[in-house]
Structure formats: structure tokens, C-alpha cells
Amino acid sequence: MPLFDRKDKSRYNVFTRRTLIAGGGMAAVFATLAGRLYQLQIVEGQTFMTRAEDNRVNQRLLAPLRGLILDRFGVALADNRRNYRVLIVKEQASEGVETALDNLAHIITLSPQDRERVLRQVRQNRAFVPVTVIENLNWEAFSSVNLHLPYLPGIVPDVGETRSYPFGAEMSHIIGYVGAVTEADMKRDPNPLLSLPGFRIGKRGIEKQFDPEIRGTAGTDRVEVNAYGRVIRELSRDPGTPGDNVYLTIDSEVQDVLTRALGDQSAASVVMDVETGDVLALASTPGYDPNLFNVGISDAQWRALMTNDHDPLLNKATAGVYPPGSTFKPSVALGGIEAGFGDLQVFCPGSMRLGDHVFHCWKHSGHGLMTVTTALQQSCDVFFYTMAMRLGIDGIDASTHALGLGQPTGIELPGERAGLIPSPTWKRSVLGRPWEEGETLVTGIGQGYVLATPLQLCTMAARIASGRAVVPRLTRYIGQAPQPRRQASLLPFSPEAFKLVREGMRMAVNVPGGTAYARRITKPGYEMAGKTGTAQVLRITRAERAAGETKTNDLPWKYRDHALFISFAPVEAPKYACAVVIEHGGAIEPFQVQVARDALLFTQERDPSRLPTAYPAAVGDLDRTFAQK
């Protein structure tokens, strides 16, 4: 290139050299950039692809529908109710959230607290997040909101599911309830479902016992979200599997009759099928309203439940333990007869001396000459002191254990207690003192250390009635799977022994002079057999006895004796057993017998084999019915 300026030639040469250097530098920079691209997009590309996918896709769990809990005839005891609720979405509220709430308040009542909470939550969340305004609306209010929807921008009506317990307190101790998940629950169960907002798990009763089955399995909803968490579209959806329905052995009608019979007493009672062990009713009064726990219990309500001296939160039928008192006598009798004392005859003068102790019979004037059956009929203490002495504490232990006392029955409810049948070994290891013979006597009439739950007492009655080791059970089906039900094995007592004990129990109810005669079932073919019992809460002092005060009904409620009764019916071919425990029921009024009478009569009348054919099952049957007429 011709240049006119010599000096410019040297400048041009320098410029060219330096430009080449700069060009090399630029090429190096471009190579670095390309290298970095290679590293990001090829070497680490897969990692970043995964991270981009993680960014984009949000997997949400869908709560499965909770299984129902049904009674033996399919009546729902725990149900899923539609929860009509109203939500508000800020970004859709074109006239502002405040105005939207004002307009809504013209249609449904909205408390100032609710209003404040909604405004707070709206502020805390992003504009597209729906906030619950009000829940559990009735259908009228909900449809009214729907009707006015065109004038309520931002208001979104929604239907959710919530647990409902139509029987309320009556079934509370069987069904239990569901409640919000606590941190302890989450630690115990790592299932991510528990962390879903608003998720409920079983806290008591069947709801707790079978929670994994009733809960079902979570569905998933894969959605694409943007950087702010707004859902852009649904990618895939798996609705999950609804929980299993649980079919109980409970008959809600029997439960209803039994609960009503117990009235406002602090009491527990169980009705059971003596052959299958099916628990038809299991009542513990008072109960509580399980619906309160689901929707949220107030402090005042909670305090009232906690401070009530009738202990409404305790299932007394399985977790309440009581000295069985005289209801223990049939099991001592059974053991005694089996041990060869069936023809024992004892003269009762009203008391019995052992060493320097005097053991009294409840009847101070004495019963006279007693046999096993008359002693059971009249509940003679002196006879059973003698029987207990002959049988010995080990014999009592063996026979009562065989009848199901002293160990949990295995009922499908959480928190069952084992009760206690004392033995010398037990006493030495727990109390550190040797067994005394007097204690064998006291054990013989179901006092002292003996403790049993009403469910155990009912099981005992059922075993005496059937002669088999029936086990109580509460569930028939979990989903499609029948619960195991095997033929109960025969008990290690001779049929003669059972015959004698059943006869004594028959006489206690149905023969004048029997302790339960006043409240017997008079309907022919429906008669029951039974054994009353009174359990001392306070030891009666010698001074009181001297003063002639041996009845506790004048004492304050909590010091009165417990009133107990075990029974089965019908006498001839036992089908149902019933145990009743009235806490501090006193001894005069055989109220507990009346409860068992009502329950057993009702149960027998409902027995399908006893029902007159009200609705012929088929056309052929109908013809036959007419033909007979």
C-alpha cells in the first residue's frame, strides 16, 4: 500500500503488529467462552438439565379419601362429609379484597376475627394463592354464595372433604377421632402425606388403630410452576387410592340402647356374641363429641373435658380397671368344681375367722347352709372364702386366667389395659412382701388386688356361657379382607362344671332370693343368667361396721362402691354376654342389672334368628307364607 508519510509507515507497522496481538487476545477470549459453554452445556449439561426440570416441575401430593367406618349392618359411624367452603383469591378480586369481603358479608355472616385472619393471610401469601374465608357452610348459605358469584369477583366457592361422626359422643370411645398432625406424629411416621396442610390422622380408637389402612395412599399431581410458584399447567395426575372401609362388629342400635340405659352415670358396658366374640356394643359414658376435635376444639371445651370427674376422655370399657367384686365368684367356682370341690357345702354364720382376722359376709345374719349354686345365687362370701382356701391362690390364678382375666384381650383399640390377677410371685416382686393366706380369701370374692376391665368381665361371661376361649373382636372386614375368625378352643373345664356355674348364675337372676331377681328378664325364652358384684372403693373400718354403717350410698359420690354385673342370655342356649360396671354406683339400687337386662333383651329381639319374617326373602317364600295363612 503506497503511503505518503514515512513516519506513518513505522506507525502502520507497529499498528499491524499490535493488532495481530490484540486479535490473538480476542481469539483466546472467544476460545475461553466456547470452552466455558462446552463445560456448562456438555460436561455438566445433564446436571443442569435435571436442575432445570426440578425448577419447573412441582410434585404435589393429593390427600386420598379416608375410608369409612361402618357398623355390622353398614351404618356409617365415621363418614366423609362435604365441606362447603369459600376461598378468596387476591388477584381475582378486581375491586380489592376488602370490598370482596364486604360484599360477601351481605350474604353470609363473617366475624371480625375471621375477617382479620383472612386479610392477614392474603397479605402473607402471593396474589394467586387462595385463602380460606369460611369453612363448613351449610348448603343454603353455600348455594346463596354461588348464586351471587357474578357480583363477587375474587370469591371462589370450593368443596372439600371433612370427617364427620354422625353418632357423636355415643360412638366416641370406639371410633375415636382424627386430628391435626403433630410434630411427634411426623417423627413417628415419615410418610410425606402427613405434611400436607390440613391433613388429619387418627388420634384415638379405631381411627388410630387402623389409621394406615383407613388413610389410603397419596396421589400425586405433577404440575409445571413458574419462578413465583404459580401453577402453569398440569403435567400428570394420579388420584391415589382411597382408604379401606372398616366394617365393625358393632350394632349401632344395640350401642344406642346400651348408651341410653347407662344414662348420665360414669359407667362402662360391653355386649358380646358368646360364640364369635363379636362385640355388638361397647359403651363408656360419658363420651365426648369427636367432631369437636376435627374442626378444632376450643380451650374452654378442652378444659371442661379434662376437669370432668366422670372422665369423658377415658374409654372405661377397655382402659378402666375395677375390682370385679362378686362377679369374680363364678370363675372361682369353676376352678373349685374342676378341682373336685363341686359338692362343697358350707354353713354361713355371717362371718369367718382365719387366724386373728374375722372375714365378714355381706349378709351379717348369715346365709345358712350353702352349696355352689345357692352361694352363687345369693353371693355368699363365706362360701367363697372357703372355696378360695381349698382351691388356693394358684388354682384361682389358673382358672381366672383361662377365663381371660389378667391379660389384655387383644381388642382392636389402642390403650387397652391388662388388669391384674395377683399371685405370690407378683406380690413378692412388686410389693416385696410375702403372700398372706387372708389375701387368698379376699381374692376369692374379687377384692384386694384383683383388677379387671369391663371388656375382660364380658369376655369372662362369654367364656362361661360358651365354654370356649372366645376372644372379643371389633372388626369384621378391613376393606375386602375379612378379619381372622377362628373357632375358639374349648376351655379346660368339664361340661359339668360349666353346668353348675351357669345354674348358679341362672338362679341369681331368676329364682327368688337371687341378688338380681328384681330386674330379671321376664319374657319367656329370653331369660338371662348373671352375677352381681359390688367393689369396695373404701375399706370399711371396724368402727363403721360396729356402728352398723356398711352401706356406702350416704358417702360422697367418689367414695361410693362400684356396682358391677356380668350376664348372658338366653339362659338355655347362651348367645349374648353382657358386662356392666357403674362407677360409684352404690349397692342398693341394682341399676347395673337393669342396664344389662335392657341391653340383652333388645339384642335378643334383634337377633335375625328370632325375627318374625317381616319381609319374605323371595317370591317362593311369599307363596309359602300365603299358603300357611
Place this chain on the structure above:
Amino acid sequence: MIARPYATARRTLSLSDKLMEINWGLVMLITVIACVGFAMMYSVAGGHLSPWAGKQMIRFVAGLVIMVVMACVDIRTWMEWAYPAYAMALLLLVATTVVGKVGGLGAQRWIALGPVELQPSELMKISLVLALARYLHGLGVEEVSSPAKLAIPLAMIGVPAVLVLMQPNLGTATIIGLNGVSLLFLAGLSWWWILPALGGAIASVPIAWRFLHPYQKQRILTFLNPARDALGAGWNISQAEIALGSGGLFGKGFLHGTQSRLNFLPEKQTDFIWTVIGEEFGLVGCVALLLLFAIVIGYGVRIAMSSRSQFGRLLAIGVTLNFFFYIMINASMVMGLIPVVGIPMPMISYGGTAMLSVMVGFGLLLSVHVHRQVEIPRGSGSIL
């Protein structure tokens, strides 16, 4: 064969000659790159021309006209305007610091001139190249390295660089500084100056650190350890890397970039648009774009080398380097190689001022090309 008007070099060129002489290949190339930008803006808007692509197209057409007009202006006219332009830019820069409107990130970068909002720092980049080219045009190789002659260009670079740094705008200040120093280097500054200066620059890093704004320190710390602020400033860069990296070899396809479409990318239509290209077109797309850029730079270097005046050479290489520094800083930033600074990708990122400033640069480059045979006496290089 088309008759070349430059066969007779001294002749004054007519307008049609100049139009003929414009390097239309380069113009085409610039248009192609701009179209890539429109496509990406169309994509990040979710497949719509509004709000970005449409506006940017109009701006580009206006820029194209300006570019062609500038190409036809005689190179000597540009030389005459070099100092006034520089003075004007400096004045505006000072004004920005005094009356400047507070813009994004609390930085004073914009000045309102009636309805037009102007970024004087952009104006300064171009006028500095003009002024330095003019000054150095008057110096011989040996004169460049004399301390007395060197002080003036250093001041010309230093004053605006410090003013821009004070706004604060680290990115643009860096470009101004790099651009100016590069021109001194190309004009033949002695290695005896260059090497100690490099050493000094490295040694003064700890001192410079104290003069940085808290947000700039924050960015540098975050750059050194992105996990330090994973949800704040580090979030931007890690999301950008996810976007780029997830593109893989061929990308997710046009309009299918999830990171940009779902708003995980910050500033996706401006500074981070490179990551959208990476996500949607992968390594292939990114390297292709880098190649287009490299060809443009190659054009610039060739134009510089073919100019018969030192002013033309330095002007051409100056605007080319300016273009290059934009690319280098933006790409390094979004790929996590340097701290986050607010520098757009030239011709691709959305933004009027940045695009205009780049196209004005290309206008000057084309003017150098059109007037490459024009010889300018050295004497006209003096300041006065």
C-alpha cells in the same frame, strides 16, 4: 467488473460512490445478528412481538438509517467533531452526576433531555474512541511513550472512567478503561509502560476494593462463592447457568426454554438473553452466534488495517474493540466467569441506547471503510 472510484484516489467521492463503497456484507451480517436478537425477544415474550421484539425492530431500522448516513459522512468531518463530541459527552456525564435521574439499582445513569432519556456513559464510549484516535493520529510511534504526551490521553480516559464508576456503573467504566488503554497499546505504547502498569494494576486490587460500592463488593463476593447468597444475588447467576447448561448440545428448541418462559431467569430480555439462546439452541446455537460475532470483529480488523490514516485505523479498531468488550463481559458474566455487571449483549439484548451506541460505532467503522483511501496530514492531529 465494476469500476472502482478509488482508482483515482484523490478524487472527492460523490454520494452514490460512497453508497457503493459501503461494506454491505458487514451490514448484512449486523442485520442477521440483530434478527437473532429479535427472535430471542419474541421467544422470551412467550411468542409475541410485544413488548420487546417489535419495539427493537423499529429501533434497529432507525439505527440502520443512522449507520448508513454516518458511513457517508467524510472521515475528516468526524475528525473535526471528535473533540467537541468528547467535550459534550463529558459535560453530560458531569451533569448526570449532578442532576441525573436515579435509575435502576439506585445508580445515576440516565439523564432526561426533554422526552428522551439519555445514558451519557454510552455516548462517552464512542466519543472517547473518536477523541483518542484524533489525538494519537498526531503522534509518531516514539512520541506516544513520552510522559508529557501520554498524560493527556490518560486523563481523557481516566476522567470519564472515574465519573462513570461513581454513578456507580462498574461495567461501563471497565469498558471505557479497557477501550482507551487498548487504543494506546495499538498506537504503539512502549512495553516499558505496559508491563509495569499491568503489575501495578494487579497490585492495586486490594486498594481498589475499598473504593467499591457495597453492592459491587456484594457481587464480587457472590461471584467467588455463589452459595453464599443462593437466594439473592447468587440466584441470578445459578439460574443463568441452569438455563445455559440445560440447553445441552442442540437446546430445547425455539420457544421451548423452560427457564426463561417460567421466569426463572432474571433480566432475560436484556443482560441475560445469552442464556436464553443457550437454553433454546444449545452449544451449537451459542457457538454459531460467537462465530457471527467473530466475523464482524474480523471485518473491523480488516477495515482498520486497510485505512490509510492513523485516525481511521484507530477509530475502526476502537469501535471494533468496544463491540468485542461488550461481548466478552456480557458472556463471561452470564456464564459465571466474572461478577455480575450490567452490560448487555450487543445487538441481541433489548434496549434502545445500547443498540444505538453500537450502531453508531458501526456507522463510524463503515465511514472509515468508505474513506479508507483518504490521507490525512499529521498536523491536523494537534489538540488546537
